[in-house]
Structures are given as structure tokens and as C-alpha cells.
Amino acid sequence: MKTTMKKLLSELNKDLEWEYAAAIQYVQHASSINGAQFDSIQKELLLHAQEEMAHAVMLSEQIDFLGGVPTVDVEKREISKDSVQMLKQDLWGEDNAIKRYKERISQAEELKEYGLRRVLEDILIQEEEHKRDIANALSK
Secondary structure, three states: OOOOOHHHHHHHHHHHHHHHHHHHHHHHHHHHHHOOHHHHHHHHHHHHHHHHHHHHHHHHHHHOOOOOOOOOOOOOOOOOOOHHHHHHHHHHHHHHHHHOOOOOOHHHHHHOOOOHHHHHHHHHHHHHHHHHHHHHHHHE
């Protein structure tokens, strides 16, 4: 199915909703996670929250540049009282982001939006780093 600018902007706004949600969820999880084995990942989650907000800014700027209106809607957030479950929720979020950004990179390429593609590739690299951090914490 051919990608249109309208479709791309709609998907970018959905990505933006997920970035907002990730930032909120990471802050909540970092505050609520407990247990000595999670001390190092707790600090990492706060860093992830900041990076997710930076992604939101990057996406907002691209959406505006491409003629769209950045959303203020926020996607679903997950909470748990169980520290391992929190990390599994965060891991799901990173897997979702990685999948979505790979799709978006292909769409940007199809529309010859190479600047957008580059921004999305930079975000993807960080999302993959987040996934490694969380997977590491879960494997301990």
C-alpha cells in the first residue's frame, strides 16, 4: 500500500503519543521500582524518560515541518506493583517503538523524506539501547 503524507503524519502523531506515554511510564516506574537488584536500572529509567521526551520534541518538530499538527494525546501507560512486571512493560514499549520506527523509516524513504528518515534512525538507535538496558536488568 502506497504511503501518503497524510498517512505518514497520522502515524508520526501516533508515535508521538507513544513517546509521551513512555516518558510518563518511565518516571512512574523509576519512582516505584524497588529492590537492591534494580538500583542501577532505576537511574537508567529516569534517563530513558528524558530521552523519550527528547524524541517527542524531535517528532513534534518533524510533524510541524511536514505540515501537520503535533498531537497532545497520550497513549496507554502501564503500571504494576511488581518490579519485574514493570520492566516487562517497559520492554514491550521498546519493542513496539522499534517496530513502529522501522515502519516509519520505510515510509519516509518511500516519500523521499530523507531528513525525517535520519531523525527517525537516530531515535531508533536510542530505542534499541533502551531495549538492551531493560533486557540486561531482566536477565540478572
